[in-house]
Amino acid sequence: MDQLVIETPLGPMMLEADDAGVTRAEFTWLEGLPPYTTNPILNQCAQELQEYFTEKRMFFTIPLSLSGTDFQMRVWEKLQEIPYGETTTYLKMARNLGDEKSIRAAASANGKNPIAIIVPCHRVIGTNGDLVGYAGGLDKKKWLLEHEGAINRNQLQLF
Structure with missing residues (x-):
């Protein structure tokens, strides 16, 4: 596994x-990770995130190289179908x-998504429209949704 840290408007991300393909993209506070790489997949990932x-x-x-349970893989696949600038709810997910009773399992799989932004788990909100559950922090989730035009600054509460 190769790693790379990039700077973003939301702080450092470890790739x-x-x-x-990409196995992980997450906001990090770790120090000492490499700021450069010769890995072409990581360089492409860094470029696409900067864009x-x-x-x-x-x-x-x-390309992604996801690893999880069959259910998690299905959830992460569905997340990639949520268009830029749009949101969905855990219930709709x-x-x-195929089973609205799986809402908690879907939320759990969403929370275990290892590839932030690219697998857009930040686009899933609570059924009542509130921002809930984001491993990177709700402030980052709100920023990402505003950045994409999915919400305006006053539309959603953090909790």
């Missing part, structure tokens, strides 16, 4: 990849998976 943050990219083409 990780194997030979098949996203400068409003030049609305979807990602970088569960319904899209």
Whole structure:
């Protein structure tokens, strides 16, 4: 596994990849991780994220190498279908998976998403419209949704 740390408007992000694709992208406070790499997948990932943050990219083409349970993989696949600038709810996610009773399991899988932004778990909000549950912090989730135009500054409460 190769790693790379990039600077973003929301703070440093740690990127990780194997030979098949990106395995992890998360906000980090770790020190000592490499600020450069020769890994072409990580370099492409860094480029696509910088384009996203400068409003030049609305979807990602970088190959992913996700690893999880069958259910998690299905949830992460569904997350990638949520368009830029739009949101969905945990209940709608569960319904899209074929069982609205799986709402807690869908929320749990959403929370275990290892690839922030690219697998856009930040686009899932509470059924009542509140911002809930984001591993990077609700302040980052709000920023990302505002950045994408999915919400305006006064539309949603953090909790």
